[in-house]
Amino acid sequence: MSTNAIPMALERDDKQNGLVVVAMEHLKKSFGNNHVLQDINLVVHKGENLVVLGKSGTGKSVLIKCIVGLIELDEGKLVILEQDMSALKGNDLIELRKKIGFLFQSGALYDSMTVRENLEFPLRRQLRSLPKAKLDSLVEEALHNVGLDTSIDIMPAELSGGMRKRLGLARTLILKPEIMLYDEPTTGLDPITSKEISSLILEVQKIYNTSSIIITHDMECARRTANRIIVIKDGVCAAEGSYDDLAHSKDPWIQSFFE
Amino acid sequence: MEEPILNQSQAERHDAKIISEVVSETISTSVIDKFFLEVASFSIFTLRFFKDVFRPPYELNELAKQAFLIGYKSLPLVGITGFIIGLVLTIQSRPTLANFGAESWLPAMVAVSIIREIGPVITALIFAGKVGSGIGAELASMNVTEQIDAMQVSGTNPFNYLVVTRVLSTTLMLPLLVVYADVIGLFGSFVGVNLSGDVTVYLFFSQIFQSLEFQDVFPAIIKTFFFGFAVGLVGCYQGYNSNKGTEGVGKAANSAVVFASLMVFIIDVIAVQITNLLQN
């Protein structure tokens, strides 16, 4: 498919579904001859869980890295919380990033720090004059929320894969971000743990009214968490709809995700 | 592509082969290009350090921690090296001086060589090997595992937190380590003198202090700040800009040592020239 399946998404959605927190128009990104993102248009509304599907290597991780400015765009417009990303520099960018949580595909835990220090790190940087008692209680609460209470003083290297994912999640959630970006939150986990993570994502959405972009290959996770799904193919948004819409799609290519 | 069944890793290898062919054809220009690109990006990195070092937030906790790790943890290695250098230098120099009937000059000669040249340079090289490679490997592995990216998205300036603190620590700690190595080296020399003679501590050190001049000590200490700065900066540069992948970590550690050692010698040559100019 070479044309974009959701033209003019911005205008159409603005009024009907409430506040737009992330808006992308004609996003393009290439690495040399590798044209990863060719024309991406999408919006995320306040309080919405948007699931992004796509084969490995289609540029899903690149897409959300653009949102936090880890990767610079080649072309296109990216507006986040009503701020134009391309115009943001220095402290403004840092301020915006504080409102965005990013769960890395690899976890990206600070492996020279203990579990506790991993969680304290973002807190200390952003709320510099936090009293020790408050800090401790925030850390304990965050760990409790992801079910890691007992592991507070060990090193990340000693955690299992699922525990690392949950720690990464706790570290991102501890600052109560307005926008959450999950890069494959359930990959490599057993079905039960994935289910727990999916519920956690839903809980976060409910409690903090967070808007999220969830990248996943796990259809069960997509079914549980998605308000809306976008499928990326060949660098464009090839299909969009609710889980049921896509599950009943006639397109064999879309069907292949659901098998 | 002619072969559609090529999977991705095969395709990458195919590409890599084409690239290496192209590179070997144009090797002469590309090596020069690469050299200048590297110099340019290192210069930008250095400028960024000077821009960020004065800009808040000041990461004082991390600075203290790094200074401790970099300075304190190097004490045993630097101490042992210093002692051995002092000892060996003394033992080796004795016969030559004895030939000229100048054996009584032994403490003074060894002290001047240790303090002016051998202490600073050897300590800096050891420091490059231990600390420079450590910084290179640590930052590179943080880069590979996206920890630097994670810091960035959590609203921290990773350059300030990781690079500035480490470069300041090496700049401040190496001079202290050199002084420490000098002192232990002189003690080693004292032991060496006493292996085949009998000199009191008082006599030994009063001889040294009589022969030492301000021009011996001061420039030697000043240049160690530059050595420390170079080791820290090169280590951070190699780590921070490493390639993604495990092999990037090893390469970063390796180049950190190689280039930091090279920088130490270059700075040393420049420092000697400047000292000579100023003294004439």
Ligand SMILES: Nc1ncnc2c1ncn2[C@@H]1O[C@H](COP(=O)(O)OP(=O)(O)OP(=O)(O)O)[C@@H](O)[C@H]1O
């Ligand atoms: N920093 C980079 N430099 C060069 N190429 C990159 C970079 N990051 C990603 N790419 C390329 O962009 C493409 C998309 O990568 P990306 O990581 O976004 O895939 P993905 O959709 O997240 O896949 P997966 O589901 O396996 O995580 C890949 O071909 C990759 O080689």
Ligand SMILES: [Mg+2]
């Ligand atoms: Mg990915």
